[in-house]
Amino acid sequence: MSAQIRESRDKSVGKGETLLEVRNLKKYFAVTEGVVRRRAIGNVKAVDGVSFTIARGEILGLVGESGCGKTTTGRCILQLETPTSGEIVFEGVNLEKLDQKAMVAWRQKIQVIFQDPYSSLNPRMKVGEILGEPMRVHRVEPNAAKRRQRIAELLTVCGLPAKFADRYPHEMSGGQRQRVGIARALCLNPDFIICDEAVSALDVSIQAQVINLLEDLREEFNLTYLFIAHDLSVVHHLCNRVAVMYLGRMVELAESDELFDNPMHPYTQALLSAVPVPDPTVEAQRSHQVPKGEVPSPINPPSGCVFHPRCPLAVDSCRAQVPEFRELKPGHWVACPRV
């Protein structure tokens, strides 16, 4: 794909119809104490008021350090967690309002690719069974012969030989297993795929193969991705827009090139300067202003702006007031009153 095609694609996506809307999503986990008489002693505010939209055909990146709530956000969209409050609207339908039967039908449209291809595939099932089971359950392809044919097609699309249907996961390498994970996500013809650290466990040379595959599949099947990752270089490369999370809140959201060229939130700036670029000449010229301290505990997060204890710009009012998520430039949202 040439740079021009890619750029024009960047411009066209994200302007279309809204596929998914997340409104003020909150997910608190109770922290309990005591063995016999369990009692709640507090909440982990894993996700605390996150809102965003994803347009059809777009790749939205969700980045942040461990414990920032990016995975929990993905699990809430998948309805694997019940949100504490907030709404998840997919194709205009509020997912929480659906009863269980209707939800099963919706699950076909939203699929997930997990990080660890070792633990997310059943070791006792052959690849053909792993791919065939969802099609049988959802009655997408009840005919066994046709199902086998479709499995072969899926494997081929994902760059694996069709004969791999008879293999067990342990007979494959990590990259091949991740391709099986991708084929499984595709087997129900979904509209939307959540990639939760889908390439993080892979070696660089294999990672590039899988990134290219994800790009090709998006093009071919008109897919939409929520790409959850901590590797900013990969997110920058793959995503149209990027959202940065810190301690359960969204701190910045912008188009990919805009966010990486012109990060506004002090946390995003710190995060970007911490990522080393594979070029010693560039590295020698970059400023390495690394944020001090560590991410505080989400059980007892700082008051006001959660980033204020580590923030170089913080003033007294940051301790008291939760910053508003403002649109400073068209499409560029920042949760910091000091920029």
Place this chain on the structure above:
Amino acid sequence: MAKLLEIENLRTQFFTADGVVRAVDDVTYDVNEGETVALVGESGCGKSVSALSILRLIPWPPGRIVGGSIRFLGKDLLQLSDPEIRRVRGHQIAMVFQEPMTSLNPVLTIGLQLTETMQYHLGMSNEQAEKRAVELLRMVGIADGERRLQQYPHHFSGGMRQRVMIALALSCEPKLIIADEPTTALDVTIQAQILQLMKDLSNRMGVALMIITHNLGVVARYADRVNVMYAGKIVEEGTAEQIYHSPKHPYTIGLLASVPRMDQHRGRRLVPIEGQPPDLTKLDNGCAYRPRCRWAFDRCAQAIPPLEHVGDGQMSACFRKHELGDDVKAAS
């Protein structure tokens, strides 16, 4: 600069049910005093095994160093007796591992683990060692040392534990610290803090640093010299500038073309290395990279290309190393 560590023709093999794994196969490299050397490669290329071999930490069975020499300050570590090598481990050569939770003892306090090392190697008294331990913790950015010494590893976060590991590594003022994926388990901002700390301290104390990593960005930011490993062999060696700006081995070229770069606009499609790394039990008498190599020709199947000079101290193990110059641009 004086040579601190000289590894020559090192061969470490694992004797498994599936056959002999040639994890480190005829590897030669050296580390000068005070410099930072990186060993880069993907999982299973033998980079960790080559580092563990230096301190003779390869478990037998199944692993064994079957050949070569490792000269450190003039003496061959492979010829030392067990008590002698124990005086080197942690004293003159220290190690920082990837997972600080598994390399610190969970049932002993941080204080005990720090002071034990100094008492054993430096013959310090308990009071001296404790005083020094508090100093070390302050040096690695852990405040309130007296109280922290009484705590156990589980009281510390991942980044803090890695700081304790660094304090432990520095405690006996080693000549060389081997850091095996020291920040892979940590978040990016903590990774930057830890690596910066290691680099600053090693500069200040004149300690040489050997960083083993798969992260090409980390190498570019911190390393003076780079060794690239593939399938148990070093395939390219040079300064960081040489490796990144004029790589002379197809594997290095392939690696650089396959990493996304944050500092460039998004126009470029990644060029992955097709195929997969070979099974180390089934290596033949040709170049191990040739099934994945765009430049491979007949000769690559007939002999293993030796690591040879390509000029200016840079070395490459490729028969076509002199032809690769212009193609690099085309590949990326």
